[in-house]
Amino acid sequence: MAPARRSYTRASEAERREDLIxxxxxxxxxxxxxxxxxxxxxxxxxxxxxxxxxxxxxxxQMLQAAYIAVMNGMTEIAVTAADAGETACDRxxxxxxxxxxxxxxxxxxxxxxxxxxxxxxxxRTFAAIHRENYLAFLTxxxxxxxxxxxxxxxxxxxxxxxxxxxxxxxxxxxLWLEGTLTPDMFAENELADSALSSVEALLRLKPGELACxx
Amino acid sequence: MAPARRSYTRASEAERREDLIxxxxxxxxxxxxxxxxxxxxxxxxxxxxxxxxxxxxxxxQMLQAAYIAVMNGMTEIAVTAADAGETACDRxxxxxxxxxxxxxxxxxxxxxxxxxxxxxxxxRTFAAIHRENYLAFLTxxxxxxxxxxxxxxxxxxxxxxxxxxxxxxxxxxxLWLEGTLTPDMFAENELADSALSSVEALLRLKPGELACxx
DNA sequence: ACGGAAATTATCCGGTCGTATAATACGAGG
DNA sequence: CCTCGTATTATACGACCGGATAATTTCCGT
Numbered sequence: 001m002a003p004a005r006r007s008y009t010r011a012s013e014a015e016r017r018e019d020l021i022x023x024x025x026x027x028x029x030x031x032x033x034x035x036x037x038x039x040x041x042x043x044x045x046x047x048x049x050x051x052x053x054x055x056x057x058x059x060x061q062m063l064q065a066a067y068i069a070v071m072n073g074m075t076e077i078a079v080t081a082a083d084a085g086e087t088a089c090d091r092x093x094x095x096x097x098x099x100x101x102x103x104x105x106x107x108x109x110x111x112x113x114x115x116x117x118x119x120x121x122x123x124r125t126f127a128a129i130h131r132e133n134y135l136a137f138l139t140x141x142x143x144x145x146x147x148x149x150x151x152x153x154x155x156x157x158x159x160x161x162x163x164x165x166x167x168x169x170x171x172x173x174x175l176w177l178e179g180t181l182t183p184d185m186f187a188e189n190e191l192a193d194s195a196l197s198s199v200e201a202l203l204r205l206k207p208g209e210l211a212c213x214x
Numbered sequence: 215m216a217p218a219r220r221s222y223t224r225a226s227e228a229e230r231r232e233d234l235i236x237x238x239x240x241x242x243x244x245x246x247x248x249x250x251x252x253x254x255x256x257x258x259x260x261x262x263x264x265x266x267x268x269x270x271x272x273x274x275q276m277l278q279a280a281y282i283a284v285m286n287g288m289t290e291i292a293v294t295a296a297d298a299g300e301t302a303c304d305r306x307x308x309x310x311x312x313x314x315x316x317x318x319x320x321x322x323x324x325x326x327x328x329x330x331x332x333x334x335x336x337x338r339t340f341a342a343i344h345r346e347n348y349l350a351f352l353t354x355x356x357x358x359x360x361x362x363x364x365x366x367x368x369x370x371x372x373x374x375x376x377x378x379x380x381x382x383x384x385x386x387x388x389l390w391l392e393g394t395l396t397p398d399m400f401a402e403n404e405l406a407d408s409a410l411s412s413v414e415a416l417l418r419l420k421p422g423e424l425a426c427x428x
Numbered sequence: 429a430c431g432g433a434a435a436t437t438a439t440c441c442g443g444t445c446g447t448a449t450a451a452t453a454c455g456a457g458g
Numbered sequence: 459c460c461t462c463g464t465a466t467t468a469t470a471c472g473a474c475c476g477g478a479t480a481a482t483t484t485c486c487g488t
Contacts, residue, residue: 010454010465032336034248038446048467049446059446111335118328120395121321122246134396167412170388171381178384181334182348198381201416224435224484252476262437263476273476 019045024066029108033115067116071133088147089212100195110180141165233259238280243322247329281330285347302361303426313386314409324394355379
């Protein structure tokens with residue numbers, strides 16, 4: 001007799017991998033990394049578990065791909081927001097605000113980020129992914145800050161510029177954490193306003209200078 | 215014939231629970247939260263797996279107790295460091311430095327912290343533990359800042375004080391993350407120096423004012 | 429010294445994990 | 459329209475999971 005096998009449609013490698021990564025992230029965000037099993041992930045992606053090992057060498061590699069996808073998504077949002085600015089001041093301002101407002105401040109994103117961060121000390125591959133993204137973020141910040149001071153007519157030394165970037169990065173990360181972990185503590189624009197005035201303070205600017213009025 | 219059962223010694227409830235929690239943290243830090251199974255944990259604690267359910271209602275409750283232990287340990291170090299200061303300025307300075315230097319900046323601690331953070335969105339109990347510790351930390355910071363400005367003769371409003379505490383908290387968290395996740399990027403005292411000058415900037419102080427020279 | 433409470437071990441259970449392998453259904457190229 | 463490569467499913471496997479239970483050892487009070 002006919003075993004009545006499940007019907008399916010083939011997909012291109014690109015979209016299948018994409019589907020599987022999205023399903024992986026959904027699982028981690030909703031049931032934690034403990035519950036993100038190959039069966040759960042495959043089920044959410046609408047395929048069977050065995051298919052995962054057709055596109056990845058194993059579960060670990062899929063998790064790494066998912067980590068890369070999350071971090072790329074976050075930085076892309078901030079960089080895109082910055083690019084929309086016309087002046088260097090505007091770009092810096094937009095970059096900062098983008099990092100402390102949705103969709104970057106999102107509990108789902110934070111769950112994913114934390115789950116991957118906790119793997120950094122255990123798995124060298126995760127550490128490498130983190131380092132690459134951290135350096136890229138820091139460099140982007142350095143460029144934004146350097147351009148800002150140059151446009152302002154008060155260029156700073158490379159050393160000072162780096163120091164500014166480290167502080168700004170810390171402040172942004174910290175506010176992102178606070179705002180996402182304890183969102184009910186902050187009013188609508190409180191986080192963004194706090195970020196802007198704090199950045200002004202860190203860069204030793206006069207209050208309101210980052211508003212970029214002309 | 216005699217089955218040759220394993221010999222053991224009894225321990226007080228307090229130390230057994232302590233041992234189990236330490237073993238739990240060791241496992242999470244070394245093999246990730248995935249590998250922190252009841253058998254691994256019990257093995258590391260020098261007992262058999264069944265004993266865990268004699269002291270905790272289940273694995274989840276033990277993880278929660280471990281989370282509490284980690285956070286208490288971190289805040290206790292910082293608070294103890296602050297208490298050693300004689301002036302309000304000194305206490306604030308010590309508190310900040312303690313949070314960006316070992317043993318708080320420790321890769322093991324970070325792994326644990328991240329593993330637990332990733333559970334916050336999934337498990338209400340973890341969320342409650344986080345919130346309690348966050349508020350305690352923020353309140354401690356508020357007191358330190360308020361005392362500092364009062365001692366300085368320039369008291370600030372409660373609203374402004376809270377705003378300062380939020381910014382300082384973000385900066386401290388961010389520097390802690392940066393310094394612990396990417397320790398090779400920072401020289402010996404670079405992180406602490408950066409923290410102090412950044413805090414001075416955030417509080418709109420003159421450079422060096424937090425050095426507390428008399 | 430010894431009896432009894434309880435701390436600890438030993439063993440078992442159903443379920444699920446990640447992965448390997450074989451069978452099968454799809455869809456493009458001829 | 460048929461054929462063939464392969465994307466996908468189905469099933470099996472050994473290991474391990476967290477939890478429950480019963481047997482046993484320890485040690486305190488007397």
